[in-house]
Amino acid sequence: MKRPNIMLVNPWVHDFAAYDLWAKPLGLLVLASMLRRQGWNPALLDCMDPDHPSLDKLGHKASGRGKFHKTILEKPAALQSIPRTFSRYGIEVEEIRKDLETIERPEAILVTSLMTYWYTGVSETVDLMREMFPGVPIILGGIYASLMPNHAGRAIDADALMVGPGESGLIETLLTKTRVHPVNPVLNPVVQFTPDLKLLRCVRFLPVLTSRGCPYQCVYCGSRIIQPHYRRRRPADVIREIESAVVEYDVHDIVLYDDAFLCDSNRYAIPILEAFESIRPNLRWHSPNGLHVSEINPRVALTMKKAGFSTIRLGLESSSDNFHISSGGKTSWASFASAVEYLKDAGFKSSDIGVYLLVGLPGQSPSQIEHDVEMALNVGTYPRLAEYSPIPGSALWAESVQKSHYPIDSEPLYHNCSLLPVAGPGVNWQFLSKTRKTIRKIVESGSSEQNSVCPSIVDRDQSCC
Numbered sequence: 183m184k185r186p187n188i189m190l191v192n193p194w195v196h197d198f199a200a201y202d203l204w205a206k207p208l209g210l211l212v213l214a215s216m217l218r219r220q221g222w223n224p225a226l227l228d229c230m231d232p233d234h235p236s237l238d239k240l241g242h243k244a245s246g247r248g249k250f251h252k253t254i255l256e257k258p259a260a261l262q263s264i265p266r267t268f269s270r271y272g273i274e275v276e277e278i279r280k281d282l283e284t285i286e287r288p289e290a291i292l293v294t295s296l297m298t299y300w301y302t303g304v305s306e307t308v309d310l311m312r313e314m315f316p317g318v319p320i321i322l323g324g325i326y327a328s329l330m331p332n333h334a335g336r337a338i339d340a341d342a343l344m345v346g347p348g349e350s351g352l353i354e355t356l357l358t359k360t361r362v363h364p365v366n367p368v369l370n371p372v373v374q375f376t377p378d379l380k381l382l383r384c385v386r387f388l389p390v391l392t393s394r395g396c397p398y399q400c401v402y403c404g405s406r407i408i409q410p411h412y413r414r415r416r417p418a419d420v421i422r423e424i425e426s427a428v429v430e431y432d433v434h435d436i437v438l439y440d441d442a443f444l445c446d447s448n449r450y451a452i453p454i455l456e457a458f459e460s461i462r463p464n465l466r467w468h469s470p471n472g473l474h475v476s477e478i479n480p481r482v483a484l485t486m487k488k489a490g491f492s493t494i495r496l497g498l499e500s501s502s503d504n505f506h507i508s509s510g511g512k513t514s515w516a517s518f519a520s521a522v523e524y525l526k527d528a529g530f531k532s533s534d535i536g537v538y539l540l541v542g543l544p545g546q547s548p549s550q551i552e553h554d555v556e557m558a559l560n561v562g563t564y565p566r567l568a569e570y571s572p573i574p575g576s577a578l579w580a581e582s583v584q585k586s587h588y589p590i591d592s593e594p595l596y597h598n599c600s601l602l603p604v605a606g607p608g609v610n611w612q613f614l615s616k617t618r619k620t621i622r623k624i625v626e627s628g629s630s631e632q633n634s635v636c637p638s639i640v641d642r643d644q645s646c647c
């Protein structure tokens with residue numbers, strides 16, 4: 183029996199800036215594994231693919247990190263007054279069209295979505311799918327669809343919306359919308375995390391997800407809304423999968439997509455990292471998502487060092503304990519300072535230890551930001567300013583709506599962190615860019631450590647959204 187085709191689509195991004203920091207459509211790749219096991223034949227259309235052959239001709243060098251190809255677009259009406267260029271990031275439309283002309287008509291198309299303020303890119307992608315495959319049901323899922331299903335229902339021309347983790351309800355939706363019955367359509371599939379890497383054109387690094395969700399519930403974060411339950415894999419399964427993918431694709435870089443990799447590290451992160459310390463000592467581990475600083479003790483820090491941790495981002499957000507008490511209690515200044523000490527004792531340098539600090543929060547003043555930066559620099563870390571984007575449904579949403587200079591409750595384009603949509607007086611791009619320059623100067627003048635500053639840190643600071 184022929185397996186029914188299903189096309190999984192990673193849409194274009196429309197934004198003022200976008201930077202590829204080991205980005206891969208991991209959610210779709212995980213769903214692809216599940217669909218394959220259940221009798222479907224998944225294919226991937228990645229509009230953001232840095233390895234697309236058309237980019238060679240444009241001189242784009244794919245490495246896993248770098249600038250996405252962009253095409254300047256007319257700004258949407260809501261952003262007309264913003265004095266910055268607005269672009270479509272990803273492959274040119276005509277190239278995607280050519281790709282689609284060679285693809286067999288699928289039984290269904292599943293489109294994912296990420297940031298709420300990227301919805302115009304999702305809409306453009308869905309419209310092209312409609313044009314190329316009239317009559318094929320289109321299902322929209324992902325973060326934007328989960329956070330703003332009502333808006334997505336109005337703004338995107340999809341036949342069905344999926345809210346929450348993709349596994350739940352996907353097979354049922356496919357059966358209803360396509361009336362195709364593949365060989366093994368189990369309605370309640372076991373949640374799994376293995377990405378179908380065979381769908382990628384090129385595997386330059388290994389995207390890894392060892393858990394879903396997060397046990398914390400910070401007021402500014404949407405993790406719990408998108409993944410209501412915190413679930414982890416068995417370390418032995420993670421080890422087996424990484425090992426076999428490392429051999430199959432001959433890669434040395436492992437990129438963790440987890441929200442909470444270090445939680446309960448004695449039973450999870452440590453056994454995983456220790457296993458590779460002996461069998462694969464040349465691996466480099468990267469965590470572009472913030473690690474939980476309260477989970478870093480001397481043993482964890484040493485294990486990270488021995489395993490070859492290369493990119494470390496700590497999720498501090500603020501140096502203020504009052505902030506942490508009122509925002510979810512994921513850490514404290516004392517825990518952070520101890521974690522940094524343990525990491526340094528284990529052999530990491532200041533420039534290795536990137537620290538996320540949230541900027542542009544409602545009511546936050548420039549002097550609070552300067553204080554956070556100073557505190558992070560004083561303990562010898564590399565402060566990374568992360569602009570706050572309001573998340574619908576989060577505990578900070580109501581205050582954000584109230585304090586925003588834009589109608590963020592009716593137009594998701596205004597959630598864009600580039601706009602600093604809820605920042606207080608004095609917290610603007612001039613201030614942030616000056617602060618970033620000062621940080622770079624101080625970290626880079628850290629004498630002997632100068633050469634070890636990760637280029638991705640510098641680049642991302644320059645072009646961060």
Ligand code: SF4
Binds near residue numbers: 399400406442510
């Ligand atoms: S700890 Fe991190 S991932 Fe978890 S809720 Fe807080 S910000 Fe989100």
